[in-house]
Amino acid sequence: MEIFIAEQCKTLAESCIMGLIFGAGYDIIRILHALCGIASYSGTVTTRKTGRAAFLVFLAGDLLYMLTVTGFASVFLYHNNHGQFRLYLALGCICGFCLYHYTAGRLVMHISEAVVRFIKWIVHHTVIRPVRWLIRLWLCAVRFGIRLTFGNIRRGMEYWMLTMRMRRRMKHFPELVRFQP
Numbered sequence: 001m002e003i004f005i006a007e008q009c010k011t012l013a014e015s016c017i018m019g020l021i022f023g024a025g026y027d028i029i030r031i032l033h034a035l036c037g038i039a040s041y042s043g044t045v046t047t048r049k050t051g052r053a054a055f056l057v058f059l060a061g062d063l064l065y066m067l068t069v070t071g072f073a074s075v076f077l078y079h080n081n082h083g084q085f086r087l088y089l090a091l092g093c094i095c096g097f098c099l100y101h102y103t104a105g106r107l108v109m110h111i112s113e114a115v116v117r118f119i120k121w122i123v124h125h126t127v128i129r130p131v132r133w134l135i136r137l138w139l140c141a142v143r144f145g146i147r148l149t150f151g152n153i154r155r156g157m158e159y160w161m162l163t164m165r166m167r168r169r170m171k172h173f174p175e176l177v178r179f180q181p
Contacts, residue, residue: 008088011080015089018076019096022069026097027105029061031112035119041109 033039038054040047048054073093077083 011086012088012092014080015076015092016096016099018072019093019098020100022072022093023097023100023105024108025068026065026101027108027112029065030109031116032061033058034113034116037120041113 030039030041034041036057038049038057048058077085077089081089
């Protein structure tokens with residue numbers, strides 16, 4: 001079986017392009033982390049939330065990414081290289097990923113962080129604030145209704161107790177006001 005250098009160079013270039021695509025896919029996962037609020041990739045510092053839920057989200061995203069990358073790489077090798085693994089193809093894929101991650105990936109993450117902050121601001125001001133205001137208004141109306149209802153009941157009970165006291169006193173009133181000559 002003959003292997004031509006031109007065909008190997010073409011396969012290496014395709015491998016580098018595949019690494020660029022893998023880098024873009026990883027950035028999509030990172031943007032989803034930022035949207036969920038479990039990670040922030042501002043600048044060169046990555047801050048992640050701790051806890052079981054955040055760990056499970058990171059684990060699920062990374063496992064899904066690794067399975068997808070492995071599947072695409074296997075199909076690529078099978079299609080372009082007849083299923084043979086060549087080290088230069090893996091290195092080309094890694095170089096493409098690193099090239100994307102350290103150049104365009106940083107720019108994409110800076111832009112996506114700004115977009116995520118803007119989306120969160122829009123959602124907060126158009127959805128969360130009005131819903132919070134409506135809930136507070138509803139709770140205020142419920143409190144008013146409860147106070148009005150129970151206030152009337154309490155006032156009614158106070159009036160009833162007052163009349164009962166007055167009736168008891170009125171029973172003894174004729175004895176107290178008896179005129180004795």
